[in-house]
Amino acid sequence: MSDFGGLREVDAADVYVDDEQVATLIRDRSDVVMLTYDGAESGGRSNAIAWSLPRFMREARSVGGAIPAFFAGLLPEGVRLGAVVTATKTSVDDHFTLLLAVGGDAIGNVRVVPAGTGPQSLPVMIDEDRIEDLTAVFRRLAGDFGADPVALPGVQPKASAAMWSVPAATTAGAAILKLTPPSGFPRLVENEHFFMTMASACGVRSARTRIVHDVDGRSGLLVERFDRRGGTRVAQEDACQVLDVYPASKYRIKAETAIAAIADVCEAGGGSRMAATLELLRIVAFSWLIGNGDLHGKNLSCYAPDGLWMPTPAYDLVTTQPYLRWRDPMAMDLYGRANRLRRQDFVDAxxxxGLRAKAVERMLDELIAAALPWSSRCVEIGFDERDTERLQTMMIERATSLSTDS
Known part of the structure; x- marks a missing residue:
């Protein structure tokens, strides 16, 4: 990573949607940040930065060094956030500077760059057929990540924050590179690859993943970016961004709130509200079945790959139970329930x-039938024998809780 220390002195940024500059962000000496749209007003999401920032607003103002919630949702988390803070020589709450450092290749079709510089393309950093050192690749992409948050006293982040994750341009296209952290979360790469593959087999539209190894046998996970189609960027927003709340709220959002908000956006964007609701419920049910306690407000999203809004493919699907003593409830309550979910809970939800009970019952039956054979394949993850057996038992018990016989 280049020396970005000078970004602390930059107080103006250009905001692009696709390849068109549509707005500016200005930071004044009082740490007030002002977003101002360029050009004429328009309705809906067309040429707007986000659903929460329609063009007819013209301006949006944030104080105390904050940036509008949508932009805060573009900032990295975990190890990469620490690397960006170090590289920019600023504090973790200096959102404007951090956004300047990472905004040129953010999730979705919005880019933020220092005023007058124009967006840049990422160079190809990974040749999947010839990887010498994955850790060195990650360091070049993310910068100094020597302060491993998992190793800090009193800190036990969730799996999604612990995973070393950074955008990467590969010879096969745009991807997210993920590495297992050195302590606290063994086999996290293999864990995610297994359950993402399982999800696809169970009818859950999921991001494509593949495991790669360097010459020393270290494993890394490459997650294909569904917000990229060749050189085209695809608009995308997570539930926090749609709800216009900051990422700090991601664990306080209720599942039904996230589902309803995303379904409303899909309907407003020309898609189907009912289809979106059912698809999101399928992701929640699958997460319950595998013991994924880290499905939060930033892990449910929508996008517009062909101009119509719909839920994104599922991502960040892992079992968190082996890392948290098999007592990790769902991160988002579903109508007040975060544990011991049963079939009737999903039918009631x-x-x-607004769905028919028969629709979700059919979805659950299909999910269970496809999922049960995967319980015997948990050994592929590489957990020790005891954790593998507990995982198999848990998955069977939870599948039973979602079945008609429960």
């Missing part, structure tokens, strides 16, 4: 969200 579906009807409250």
């Amino acid at each position: 579906a009807t409250r969200l």
Whole structure:
């Protein structure tokens, strides 16, 4: 990573949607940040930065060094956040400077760059057929990550924050490179690859993943970016961004709130509200079945790959139970329940969200039938024998809780 220390002195940024500059961000001496749209007003999401920032607003103002919630949702987390803070020589709450450092290749089709510089393309850093040292590749992409948050006293982040994750341009296209941290979360790469592959087999639209190894046998996970189609960027927003709340709220959002908000956006963007609701419920049910306690407000998203808004493929699907003593509840309550979820809970949730009970019952039956054979394949992850057996037992018990016989 280059020396970005000078970004602390930059107080103006250009905001691009696709390849068009549409707005500016200005920071004044009082740490007030002002977003101002360029050009004429328009309705809906067309040429707007986000659903929460329609063009008819013209301006949006944030104080105390904050930036609008949508932009805060573009900032990295975990190890990469620490690397960006170090590289920019600033503090973790200096959102404007951090956004300047990472905004040129953010999730979705919005880019933020220092005023007058124009967006740059990422150079190809990974040749999948010839990787010598994955750790060195990650360091070049993310910068200094010597302060491993997992190793800090009193800190036990969730799996998604612990994973070393950074955007990468590969010879096969745009991807996210993920590495297992050195302590606290063994086999995290293999864990995610297994359950992402399982999800796809169970009818959950999921991001494509593949495991790569360097010459020393270290494993890394490459997650194909569904917000990229060749050289085209695809608009994307997570539930926090849609709800116009900051990432700090991601664990306080209720599952039904996230589902309803994303489904509303899909409907407003020309898609189907009912189809979106059912698809999101499928992701929640799958997460419960595998013991994924880290499905939070930034892990449910929507995008517009062909101009119509719909839920994104699922991502960040892992079992968190082996890392948290098999007592990790769902991160987001589903109508007040975060543990011991059963079939009727999902049926009730579906009807409250406007779906027919038969639709979700059929979805659960299909999910269970496809998932049960995967319980015997948990050994592929590489956990020790005891954790593998506990995982198999848990998955069977949870599949039973979602079945008609429970």
